[in-house]
Amino acid sequence: MFFGLVKGEGARTGRRKAIRTVLVVEDEPLVAFDNEHALEQAGYRIAATVDDYSHAIAVIDGGGVDLVIADVSLKGDRSGIDVARHAATKELPVLFVTGACPIDARALAYGCLAKPYAPRDLVAAIGVIDALLRGARRPRLPVGLTLFDTAD
Numbered sequence: 001m002f003f004g005l006v007k008g009e010g011a012r013t014g015r016r017k018a019i020r021t022v023l024v025v026e027d028e029p030l031v032a033f034d035n036e037h038a039l040e041q042a043g044y045r046i047a048a049t050v051d052d053y054s055h056a057i058a059v060i061d062g063g064g065v066d067l068v069i070a071d072v073s074l075k076g077d078r079s080g081i082d083v084a085r086h087a088a089t090k091e092l093p094v095l096f097v098t099g100a101c102p103i104d105a106r107a108l109a110y111g112c113l114a115k116p117y118a119p120r121d122l123v124a125a126i127g128v129i130d131a132l133l134r135g136a137r138r139p140r141l142p143v144g145l146t147l148f149d150t151a152d
C-alpha cells in the first residue's frame with residue numbers, strides 16, 4: 001500500500017548533497033506521515049512512502065532513490081532487512097529506523113536510528129550518512145543513531 005507519492009521535485013536542495021531522494025519504508029501510518037513531513041521540510045524529495053517489501057522493491061527497481069529508510073518490521077512475510085538486502089544489490093545506502101536495531105544486519109545498512117526519535121534526529125541521521133557518502137567530516141551523531149561498520 002502506498003501512503004503517498006511525491007511527483008514533483010520538492011524543495012530545492014544543495015548540489016553538494018549525496019542524498020536528495022528518500023524512500024520511506026514504514027508500516028505505521030502516523031510514523032510514515034511524520035517521516036515524510038520532516039524530510040520534505042528539510043528539503044528532501046520523497047520517492048515514495050510504502051508499507052511492505054513488494055512496493056519497496058518496485059520503487060528501488062524504478063531507480064532515482066538515494067537512500068532507503070526502513071523499519072525492520074513490515075506488513076507481510078518480508079521485513080525491512082529483506083528490503084535492505086535488495087537495496088544492497090543496487091548499492092543503495094540504507095538507514096534502519098526501528099525499535100530494535102538488528103545486530104545481525106549490520107552489513108546491510110549504514111546505521112540504525114532507534115525509535116522513538118524526534119523528526120530533527122531523523123534529519124540529522126540522514127545528514128550524517130550524507131557526509132559519510134561524500135567523504136566529508138562526520139557531523140555529531142543525533143540521539144539514538146548507531147553507525148554500523150564505521151568509526152563511531
